[in-house]
Amino acid sequence: MESVNAKYVSQKVSRTRWRPVSVSSFQQPEIFATGSWDNEDNKVSLWSIGNYGGLGMEDGFEGDPQLLCDIKHDGDVLDLQFLDQERIVTASSTGGVTILRHHPNSQTLSVSHQWERAHRYPCDNAPCTSVVCSSPEIVSVGEDGRIVVFRADQEGVCRVIENADSSTIHAVTYLRTTEVLTVNSIGQLKLWDLRQQGGSPSKILSLSGDRVPLHCVDRHPNQQHVVATGGQDGTLCIWDVREESSPVALMEAHSAEMWEVHFHPTNPDHLFTCSEDGSLLHWETSSHSDMPSLLHEGSRNSGVTSRSAMAPAGGNKSLISAWLSGDSSKSCLKTSHMLPSQTLSVNSLDVLGQCLVCGTDGEAIFVNRQVLV
Amino acid sequence: MSDLDISTGKHMGFAWGPGDILVYETLYKAKGTCMDPLIRKDEDIYSPILRKLFNESHHIFVGLQTVGEDVPSKNKKPQFVSISKNYRSVIRACMEELQQLVSILLAIELIWNLCEVLFIDAAPAGSLLLHLLDWVRLHKADVDEKTREVLQSESPAEHHNYWDVVVSYVLQGRVEEARQMLVKQANLHPAARGMFKLMDKLLSKMPFYNPRSTQTLTEFDVIWRHWHEEVDRCLQDNSFSSNQHLEFICKILLGDEDSLLECKDLLGTWYHFLVTRLLFCHPTVKPTDLHYYAQSCMTMFLDSRSVSEPLDSILLASFEFDIHQVIKDCSIVLNNWWFVAHLTDLLDHCKLLQSHNLHFGSNLREFLLLEYASGLFTHHSLWQLAVDYFDHCPEFGRVYLELQIERVPLETERKALKVLRVCEERQMSEQVRSICKIMATRALRNNRLGSALSWSIRAKDAAFATLISERFLQDYSTRGTFSDLDLIDNLGPSMLLSNRLTFLGKYREFHRLYGQKHFSKAAKLLLSLMTAKIAPQSFWMTLLTDALPLLEQKEVISPHALSSCSKSVPILAHATASTLRLSRRVQGETGQAAYAPPPSVELEYL
Numbered sequence: 001m002e003s004v005n006a007k008y009v010s011q012k013v014s015r016t017r018w019r020p021v022s023v024s025s026f027q028q029p030e031i032f033a034t035g036s037w038d039n040e041d042n043k044v045s046l047w048s049i050g051n052y053g054g055l056g057m058e059d060g061f062e063g064d065p066q067l068l069c070d071i072k073h074d075g076d077v078l079d080l081q082f083l084d085q086e087r088i089v090t091a092s093s094t095g096g097v098t099i100l101r102h103h104p105n106s107q108t109l110s111v112s113h114q115w116e117r118a119h120r121y122p123c124d125n126a127p128c129t130s131v132v133c134s135s136p137e138i139v140s141v142g143e144d145g146r147i148v149v150f151r152a153d154q155e156g157v158c159r160v161i162e163n164a165d166s167s168t169i170h171a172v173t174y175l176r177t178t179e180v181l182t183v184n185s186i187g188q189l190k191l192w193d194l195r196q197q198g199g200s201p202s203k204i205l206s207l208s209g210d211r212v213p214l215h216c217v218d219r220h221p222n223q224q225h226v227v228a229t230g231g232q233d234g235t236l237c238i239w240d241v242r243e244e245s246s247p248v249a250l251m252e253a254h255s256a257e258m259w260e261v262h263f264h265p266t267n268p269d270h271l272f273t274c275s276e277d278g279s280l281l282h283w284e285t286s287s288h289s290d291m292p293s294l295l296h297e298g299s300r301n302s303g304v305t306s307r308s309a310m311a312p313a314g315g316n317k318s319l320i321s322a323w324l325s326g327d328s329s330k331s332c333l334k335t336s337h338m339l340p341s342q343t344l345s346v347n348s349l350d351v352l353g354q355c356l357v358c359g360t361d362g363e364a365i366f367v368n369r370q371v372l373v
Numbered sequence: 374m375s376d377l378d379i380s381t382g383k384h385m386g387f388a389w390g391p392g393d394i395l396v397y398e399t400l401y402k403a404k405g406t407c408m409d410p411l412i413r414k415d416e417d418i419y420s421p422i423l424r425k426l427f428n429e430s431h432h433i434f435v436g437l438q439t440v441g442e443d444v445p446s447k448n449k450k451p452q453f454v455s456i457s458k459n460y461r462s463v464i465r466a467c468m469e470e471l472q473q474l475v476s477i478l479l480a481i482e483l484i485w486n487l488c489e490v491l492f493i494d495a496a497p498a499g500s501l502l503l504h505l506l507d508w509v510r511l512h513k514a515d516v517d518e519k520t521r522e523v524l525q526s527e528s529p530a531e532h533h534n535y536w537d538v539v540v541s542y543v544l545q546g547r548v549e550e551a552r553q554m555l556v557k558q559a560n561l562h563p564a565a566r567g568m569f570k571l572m573d574k575l576l577s578k579m580p581f582y583n584p585r586s587t588q589t590l591t592e593f594d595v596i597w598r599h600w601h602e603e604v605d606r607c608l609q610d611n612s613f614s615s616n617q618h619l620e621f622i623c624k625i626l627l628g629d630e631d632s633l634l635e636c637k638d639l640l641g642t643w644y645h646f647l648v649t650r651l652l653f654c655h656p657t658v659k660p661t662d663l664h665y666y667a668q669s670c671m672t673m674f675l676d677s678r679s680v681s682e683p684l685d686s687i688l689l690a691s692f693e694f695d696i697h698q699v700i701k702d703c704s705i706v707l708n709n710w711w712f713v714a715h716l717t718d719l720l721d722h723c724k725l726l727q728s729h730n731l732h733f734g735s736n737l738r739e740f741l742l743l744e745y746a747s748g749l750f751t752h753h754s755l756w757q758l759a760v761d762y763f764d765h766c767p768e769f770g771r772v773y774l775e776l777q778i779e780r781v782p783l784e785t786e787r788k789a790l791k792v793l794r795v796c797e798e799r800q801m802s803e804q805v806r807s808i809c810k811i812m813a814t815r816a817l818r819n820n821r822l823g824s825a826l827s828w829s830i831r832a833k834d835a836a837f838a839t840l841i842s843e844r845f846l847q848d849y850s851t852r853g854t855f856s857d858l859d860l861i862d863n864l865g866p867s868m869l870l871s872n873r874l875t876f877l878g879k880y881r882e883f884h885r886l887y888g889q890k891h892f893s894k895a896a897k898l899l900l901s902l903m904t905a906k907i908a909p910q911s912f913w914m915t916l917l918t919d920a921l922p923l924l925e926q927k928e929v930i931s932p933h934a935l936s937s938c939s940k941s942v943p944i945l946a947h948a949t950a951s952t953l954r955l956s957r958r959v960q961g962e963t964g965q966a967a968y969a970p971p972p973s974v975e976l977e978y979l
Contacts, residue, residue: 010421166857167823
């Protein structure tokens with residue numbers, strides 16, 4: 001990738017997220033939000049890449065993102081999600097969770113609601129590490145090992161699961177509308193059923209070997225039992241949460257912490273990971289390969305090594321997750337680097353349609369508008 | 374240079390000599406002014422626009438360190454030139470955004486450009502002049518503005534700036550544009566057509582050296598002299614005497630000193646004057662002769678009224694190929710180390726510092742990089758950039774990094790992880806341990822035992838892991854149950870980090886087995902815990918108390934096994950004996966006869 005252009009933004013970028021586009025329209029995303037960290041004054045900013053009719057775009061990186069508006073943010077922006085078209089939820093290192101509202105007419109951002117100290121220690125602030133939303137519900141997790149549930153329209157906090165974890169919870173994602181999955185710094189995945197009142201997870205999965213801290217998690221868009229996690233040592237794990245403990249597939253991805261992992265929302269044969277080692281990888285698996293897949297509807301032969309399972313006769317291929325059969329040595333899994341080498345840590349990425357945006361500690365944003373998916 | 378020391382009101386001066394830098398206190402302020410007070414040492418680090426400069430140049434710097442290591446040095450020049458151009462384009466990019474600091478950045482770019490031409494590209498005679506012409510043209514943009522103004526007017530040839538534009542073009546050697554402008558004038562004066570045609574001919578025939586052609590410098594010189602003589606003939610013939618402007622231009626083409634000095638306003642600077650004079654008098658000037666002309670031109674141009682600015686002495690030092698002086702002057706005049714650090718590093722890569730036989734050769738590069746990087750480290754965000762600079766300072770970089778990295782505040786776990794990764798990649802084990810200890814202690818203080826354990830595992834800190842395990846065991850002793858079962862039940866291989874931790878994990882496993890009524894397994898585990906001697910002393914009573922109900926189970930513990938293990942640990946043996954007596958008493962009271970202890974035990978230890 002020689003023709004990659006970086007937009008330098010004078011702030012270390014901790015999170016980048018596309019604003020959602022309506023599923024019915026086939027538009028490519030135009031607007032993304034970024035959060036900064038490690039500044040005395042951190043900011044949440046909105047940018048536009050304004051698709052000018054797509055004329056004359058030779059390589060995917062043309063057209064600088066333009067700043068639309070920004071707003072000061074108290075503390076590092078440790079996570080950022082779009083609640084809906086106009087509202088953004090942020091997780092702060094001060095332990096607060098904030099809803100920001102974008103006013104397109106005046107092109108400004110304002111604070112719509114704030115839950116300060118949602119995460120805290122008895123005598124100190126505890127950073128809120130991750131937030132996930134399914135409007136109007138918001139779930140946040142933090143270094144205090146607490147899970148907090150909010151509703152966007154309610155003042156106070158909906159529910160708190162105290163002492164959900166004795167270590168830091170690094171990331172959270174929805175598994176179903178009533179179930180969330182968290183990952184922590186002792187290498188465990190925990191499933192929580194929000195309908196139940198108890199303070200313990202419904203299931204715990206962990207790696208069989210070293211308990212490497214897990215930093216990020218993402219669920220397969222179509223198959224609710226398939227989940228990908230990224231760890232401190234840069235390994236990518238694919239899990240089937242219906243199964244017992246161990247991950248189904250384990251791949252060496254990066255040489256340092258993996259900060260984010262994302263399945264492509266509409267083309268889940270594609271997966272993207274970014275890491276402290278400065279690389280952003282695009283993983284592509286083909287579900288229509290000739291190689292036998294190991295997990296299919298009928299038998300539950302978990303384990304990566306066995307290759308004797310036969311591919312089903314036909315028809316059921318769409319139900320098979322190609323991710324569950326993979327290890328990187330097989331030819332049906334391709335990886336490619338998407339950035340020039342020698343960048344500082346890539347902290348965040350987001351992909352929607354054919355567009356990918358990522359932010360680095362080198363204070364640069366990269367936008368690729370022609371991701372091959 | 375002097376800095377005001379706020380506390381004492383005195384000033385600080387420094388002088389830079391070979392191998393040393395002397396800093397002294399003085400009551401006297403420096404003479405003259407620094408280039409522009411807008412950039413001060415601490416503030417410019419915090420300017421958001423300059424941050425882009427720092428980040429983009431960091432990227433270029435890292436790329437430069439690994440450029441073509443396998444390629445022979447003479448083939449590296451194009452790469453170095455290209456890298457030099459990259460640096461300059463970064464400066465220009467910042468200039469576009471930063472109107473206020475433009476004057477500083479313009480000056481920096483001017484100096485860097487000249488250094489590139491003279492030192493990095495090291496143009497030989499012939500090409501040298503062409504590069505210098507480009508240099509001057511790039512930094513004298515007002516000509517084009519004037520031209521636009523003139524051309525947009527109704528009758529350009531009658532505009533009051535018209536002749537200024539034409540002369541400016543000639544002074545910059547832009548003959549084509551001059552010719553095009555003159556056509557407009559010619560059209561206004563059909564009677565003088567012959568004169569204009571002559572001028573046009575002279576201009577079109579002006580020779581410019583073409584480095585790509587097969588023509589040698591000597592051949593070019595001959596052709597040039599020929600042309601020069603032709604122009605002189607036209608002047609002597611009074612061919613242009615009826616038009617003062619054209620005659621003036623003719624004199625310029627001959628490089629007439631007085632005429633050139635009349636154009637002071639149009640030239641603007643002595644170095645423009647220098648290049649123009651070289652263009653019309655010595656186009657084949659050799660690099661080594663430059664400084665003669667530079668000195669004399671500067672003297673001629675600046676009369677006694679104008680003050681020589683720091684920029685002038687820097688440029689003069691460049692023309693004299695005194696790299697050392699250039700760097701020294703720049704360091705003093707510019708309060709920011711950015712420029713000298715990056716330029717010196719590039720020059721060092723071009724092997725230019727060594728050849729000048731400096732007293733501290735490549736140490737100069739390292740000194741400047743260390744200063745720059747140390748400055749970056751004081752910034753709350755830019756410390757990450759500094760790491761790469763320290764990496765490429767072979768002598769002191771590591772020491773500096775080790776000292777500085779420990780001072781980075783660790784407000785969140787994510788930041789601590791990044792700092793830790795920097796240390797681990799460089800095998801700075803002491804710093805790794807210290808950072809992990811800080812984070813683990815903080816976690817422990819906030820009762821986040823899992824986090825604390827996670828940090829001690831990362832540092833492989835057995836002592837801390839032991840500390841955490843003691844906390845757990847204390848909790849258990851006071852409350853009777855374990856906290857954070859999710860952690861203890863899932864320790865995995867990290868259990869082996871410390872004995873106490875292993876004990877904790879195994880002890881919890883014992884409880885689990887007991888709870889699941891796998892009594893024989895539980896008992897075996899308990900026995901092994903006792904024999905393995907990893908239980909803390911405070912826990913032995915607890916262990917034995919746990920053993921009690923198991924002793925009542927028929928098949929579980931053979932007293933022989935229990936006593937045999939107790940033989941190896943005298944105190945344990947004593948306790949074991951007490952336990953056995955207790956159990957016998959219990960049996961006696963409940964009437965359950967299970968077994969009788971072997972008499973030998975009783976006799977030996979009672």
